Amino acid sequence: xxxxRFGRYLAATLCCATLLGAPAAHAEQVVVYTARIEQLIKPxxxxxxxxxxxxxxxxxxxxxxxxxxxxxxxxxxxxDMLITVDAGNLWEAARAxxxxxxxxxxxxxxxxxxxxxxxxxxxxxxxxxxTIVYNTQKVKPGELSTYEDLAEPKWKGRLCLRSSKxxxxxxxxxxxxxxxxxxxxxQIVRGWVANLATDPLSDDTxxxxxxxxxxxxxxxxxxxxxxxxxxxxxxxxxxxxxxxQAGSGVxxxxxxxxxxxxxxxxxAAIKLLEFLSMEKAQHLYAEVNxxxxxxxxxxxxEVVAAWGSFKQNPMNVATAGELQAAAVKLMDRAGxx
Amino acid sequence: MKDETLSxxxxxxxTLSGFSRFPSSNRRPSSGxxxxxxxxxxxxxxxxxxxxxSFFAPASDIWQHLVATTLxxxxxxxxxxxxxxxxxxxxxxxxxxxxxxxxxFPGRKFFSWALLLPLAVPAYVTAFVMLGLFDFTGPxxxxxxxxxxxxxxxPEVRGRLGVITVMVLAFYPYVYLLARNAFLTQGKRSLxxxxxxxxxxxxxxxxxxxxxxxxxxxxxxxLALMETLADFGTVAVFNYDxxxxxxxxxxxxxxxxxxASQLASLLLVIVFALIVVEQQVRARMRYAESKxxxxxxxxxxxxxxxxxxTALALGTLFFAFLLPVGQLGIWAAGSFVQDFDSRYLxxxxxxxxxxxxxxxxxxxVALLLVYAARRHPDAATRNAVRIATLGYALPGTVLxxxxxxxxxxxxxxxxxxxxxxxQIETGLLIQGTLAIMLLAYMTRFLAxxxxxxxxxxxxxxGSIDEAAMSLGLNxxxxxxxxxxxxxxxxxxxxxxxxFVDVMKEMPITLMTRPFGWDTLAVRIFEMTAEGAWEQAAxxxxxxxxxxxxxxxxxxxxxEK
Numbered sequence: 054x055x056x057x058r059f060g061r062y063l064a065a066t067l068c069c070a071t072l073l074g075a076p077a078a079h080a081e082q083v084v085v086y087t088a089r090i091e092q093l094i095k096p097x098x099x100x101x102x103x104x105x106x107x108x109x110x111x112x113x114x115x116x117x118x119x120x121x122x123x124x125x126x127x128x129x130x131x132x133d134m135l136i137t138v139d140a141g142n143l144w145e146a147a148r149a150x151x152x153x154x155x156x157x158x159x160x161x162x163x164x165x166x167x168x169x170x171x172x173x174x175x176x177x178x179x180x181x182x183x184t185i186v187y188n189t190q191k192v193k194p195g196e197l198s199t200y201e202d203l204a205e206p207k208w209k210g211r212l213c214l215r216s217s218k219x220x221x222x223x224x225x226x227x228x229x230x231x232x233x234x235x236x237x238x239x240q241i242v243r244g245w246v247a248n249l250a251t252d253p254l255s256d257d258t259x260x261x262x263x264x265x266x267x268x269x270x271x272x273x274x275x276x277x278x279x280x281x282x283x284x285x286x287x288x289x290x291x292x293x294x295x296x297x298q299a300g301s302g303v304x305x306x307x308x309x310x311x312x313x314x315x316x317x318x319x320x321a322a323i324k325l326l327e328f329l330s331m332e333k334a335q336h337l338y339a340e341v342n343x344x345x346x347x348x349x350x351x352x353x354x355e356v357v358a359a360w361g362s363f364k365q366n367p368m369n370v371a372t373a374g375e376l377q378a379a380a381v382k383l384m385d386r387a388g389x390x
Numbered sequence: 391m392k393d394e395t396l397s398x399x400x401x402x403x404x405t406l407s408g409f410s411r412f413p414s415s416n417r418r419p420s421s422g423x424x425x426x427x428x429x430x431x432x433x434x435x436x437x438x439x440x441x442x443x444s445f446f447a448p449a450s451d452i453w454q455h456l457v458a459t460t461l462x463x464x465x466x467x468x469x470x471x472x473x474x475x476x477x478x479x480x481x482x483x484x485x486x487x488x489x490x491x492x493x494x495f496p497g498r499k500f501f502s503w504a505l506l507l508p509l510a511v512p513a514y515v516t517a518f519v520m521l522g523l524f525d526f527t528g529p530x531x532x533x534x535x536x537x538x539x540x541x542x543x544x545p546e547v548r549g550r551l552g553v554i555t556v557m558v559l560a561f562y563p564y565v566y567l568l569a570r571n572a573f574l575t576q577g578k579r580s581l582x583x584x585x586x587x588x589x590x591x592x593x594x595x596x597x598x599x600x601x602x603x604x605x606x607x608x609x610x611x612x613l614a615l616m617e618t619l620a621d622f623g624t625v626a627v628f629n630y631d632x633x634x635x636x637x638x639x640x641x642x643x644x645x646x647x648x649x650a651s652q653l654a655s656l657l658l659v660i661v662f663a664l665i666v667v668e669q670q671v672r673a674r675m676r677y678a679e680s681k682x683x684x685x686x687x688x689x690x691x692x693x694x695x696x697x698x699x700t701a702l703a704l705g706t707l708f709f710a711f712l713l714p715v716g717q718l719g720i721w722a723a724g725s726f727v728q729d730f731d732s733r734y735l736x737x738x739x740x741x742x743x744x745x746x747x748x749x750x751x752x753x754x755v756a757l758l759l760v761y762a763a764r765r766h767p768d769a770a771t772r773n774a775v776r777i778a779t780l781g782y783a784l785p786g787t788v789l790x791x792x793x794x795x796x797x798x799x800x801x802x803x804x805x806x807x808x809x810x811x812x813q814i815e816t817g818l819l820i821q822g823t824l825a826i827m828l829l830a831y832m833t834r835f836l837a838x839x840x841x842x843x844x845x846x847x848x849x850x851x852g853s854i855d856e857a858a859m860s861l862g863l864n865x866x867x868x869x870x871x872x873x874x875x876x877x878x879x880x881x882x883x884x885x886x887x888x889f890v891d892v893m894k895e896m897p898i899t900l901m902t903r904p905f906g907w908d909t910l911a912v913r914i915f916e917m918t919a920e921g922a923w924e925q926a927a928x929x930x931x932x933x934x935x936x937x938x939x940x941x942x943x944x945x946x947x948x949e950k
Contacts, residue, residue, distance in 0.1 A: 084905075088919075090915075090916040090917075090919050090920055091908075091916050092916065092917075093920065110905050110906075111905075112903070112905055113900070113912070113915075113916060114900040114901055115642075115787070115900070115915075115919070116642070117638075117641050117642045117647075117787065118787055118790065118791065118897065118900060118901050121647060121791045121794065121795065122791075122794060122798075122901060124795075125791075125794055125795040125798035125799065126798050126801075126802070126821070127798070127802055128802075129798075129801065129802050129805055131822070145645045216626075216629045218626070218629075218635070218638070218639060218643070220642070220643075223643060251526070251548075252548055252629060253629050254629065255521075255626060255627050255628070255629050256921045257921060258921050258923075259521075259527070262527040263526060263527060265527075266526060266527045266532065267540065268526050268527075278921060281922075342920075377643065377644070377645070378643070378644040378645060378646075381639060381643035381644050382455050382459075382644070385455065385456075385459040385460050386459055390629060390631060
């Protein structure tokens with residue numbers, strides 16, 4: 054009997070599998086759900102474990118799935134901490150009641166107010182600046198000024214943009230809504246769309262490659278993508294320009310974390326969160342991915358520092374979450390794919 | 391006798407209905423079989439039900455917004471993409487299947503298995519590599535510009551035609567595999583029959599061989615279509631907006647899982663309707679098995695016919711496999727030293743184990759499903775089977791959440807009960823176990839295993855059953871001794887497809903894997919999530935190589 058035997062094997066396998074998956078008792082540990090991928094977060098966890106003896110167990114996934122998961126698991130969730138790579142999803146997690154406020158002198162001292170939740174439910178840990186990158190052979194820095202200026206007719210056929218589906222662009226537009234109001238923001242986005250040299254591209258790296266190859270002259274990217282591209286291809290005729298320095302400053306987003314509402318290892322999780330805001334981990338953020346430290350007392354990595362210092366937009370990054378849905382709708386209306 | 395069985399294969403709608411195919415009336419009723427499709431359907435209905443139940447949640451503002459802005463364009467995009475992929479995979483898959491199964495041309499033996507290899511390459515990987523090579527910044531266009539000047543014209547590769555081409559290259563193996571299976575067992579015979587009816591070779595192909603292979607072809611095309619409708623990765627690389635784009639935008643962009651689920655349920659309704667229509671047309675036909683020995687004498691192609699056949703096979707293999715995998719290989723060689731470590735063996739082991747277990751489970755369930763539907767060919771059962779195979783049309787992340795949410799609910803309820811009744815803290819009992827993961831895989835890939843097994847089952851005529859029964863074989867004995875040998879190639883096909891599909895699968899693996907159970911696909915996700923595509927090449931190459939294992943095993947089984 055072939056099939057029933059298969060069935061028995063299957064049953065046996067599933068039993069074993071169930072056992073494998075059963076929670077094992079551990080010494081002190083923190084369980085983390087992270088949308089920041091393994092290569093960019095495990096180095097920090099490793100140092101934390103070495104320093105404190107507290108183990109870190111983590112699972113990676115995309116933000117939407119992690120939020121749905123936390124919501125569904127409710128108070129039985131094994132997760133103590135949620136890490137994302139944008140403020141929008143942290144804002145949404147707080148709004149959905151998945152996080153808890155954390156009172157910590159260390160965090161208050163290390164993380165500037167505009168990079169954390171006003172209710173202290175989450176904290177930005179590294180800064181991701183979204184700025185202008187241009188082709189040095191075709192654009193003089195003097196021609197560039199602001200994000201808004203890229204909507205002017207002089208950039209017609211000279212602009213490349215990444216798809217509006219990426220949260221980085223949604224956050225940028227959300228911040229513009231906060232600053233200028235919807236009508237003006239929509240006008241600016243329409244201007245961008247009218248200036249596009251080619252359909253929006255699937256990622257920041259591609260957009261910069263198009264600028265370097267001469268399809269267009271300028272684009273908007275997160276700086277660490279620029280750093281990576283230059284490391285691989287130092288001859289690229291690309292340079293960074295910091296926009297809006299006379300006005301509101303460069304748009305920044307954060308990769309950050311919060312403690313879950315039903316954390317089982319709350320004390321250890323807060324210890325980890327504090328650790329991530331301190332010197333050792335802050336240096337690592339720059340080292341593994343050329344991001345800017347959120348803690349203003351920590352100097353950025355050498356490579357990153359060479360791009361120059363800039364004025365950040367001081368508006369609280371939570372705004373990006375609040376206005377994200379509005380930004381998505383606005384970009385749909387403006388025909389920004 | 392040959393001609394009789396074959397001639398009824400041709401459409402014969404007036405006299406045969408789907409109900410009269412099997413002499414089920416004189417069989418003793420067995421309620422166990424009766425229940426199987428409904429149980430499986432109920433299981434698959436868990437995620438689908440979660441998705442459908444969202445229909446009454448308020449999200450009308452998002453709907454209004456979508457209808458007023460992007461939805462019409464998305465629907466049009468989706469329609470053209472679906473049409474393109476359906477006709478493209480049918481054309482390419484059937485031609486290649488016919489050539490390798492029935493004809494003889496230089497390289498036929500090699501191509502007959504090599505043409506399956508693209509199955510192991512995830513579509514979004516092919517998409518990324520192809521764009522890298524052929525888009526504005528790629529080597530081809532760069533070279534053209536340096537010869538012909540900066541304004542050298544080149545067709546827009548990121549357009550509709552580009553997506554369709556990549557998806558056809560990625561999904562044609564579904565059609566190829568199933569159609570080839572059909573042609574191998576009946577192709578040459580059907581031509582002989584056609585000749586005896588006075589048809590020439592071309593007429594014979596279109597009037598007899600093709601209609602006879604219809605359920606296999608339709609099954610393969612349906613898989614390609616469902617895969618296309620559920621796809622997010624490939625269209626994202628092209629920034630080509632489809633219905634799935636709207637689903638993810640509503641969810642991730644506007645934080646409305648409700649609106650996303652509503653859009654997804656609309657997609658399901660459309661797919662369900664397509665399945666019903668396709669099967670209604672098919673139900674009026676009847677198929678018979680013929681001996682496989684007829685394969686011996688093939689139609690030998692000569693001259694430019696042979697050249698064209700080889701060129702088509704080689705061209706397909708080149709663009710669908712050699713080119714993307716070659717590029718991946720070059721990238722992987724670059725990142726091998728810094729990224730390869732012992733963990734890769736663990737990723738590989740997890741990928742292989744999960745795929746094997748999922749293939750085993752999914753094929754067993756599909757076999758039970760097909761068998762139960764055969765014994766009880768009534769409308770309710772058929773609908774249950776259709777529902778049971780719908781999971782494949784649901785975008786992966788939506789299905790993963792649909793599965794996860796109710797299970798977490800059940801887990802919480804169990805924990806609550808344990809606490810109240812026995813005062814013990816259980817935590818999460820069923821979540822984070824491989825069982826849940828396998829169940830979710832099954833929900834997603836049942837269509838993939840059902841299609842080939844179901845097609846193979848159509849080969850088993852009522853007269854075979856009667857003969858077996860007259861020998862005193864019944865129930866399990868009949869399944870094992872009479873049906874399984876005939877179904878063997880269908881089951882192998884199913885297992886291969888599921889194995890490779892599970893290995894490539896990302897959202898369910900990400901969401902339901904227990905701590906530490908990272909696979910090669912998870913590794914690819916980690917790399918590509920932050921745009922490090924070239925580093926993703928290493929796990930991608932490993933995935934392709936691992937995917938070759940079942941494909942080679944499969945070919946050895948069926949090519950004996």
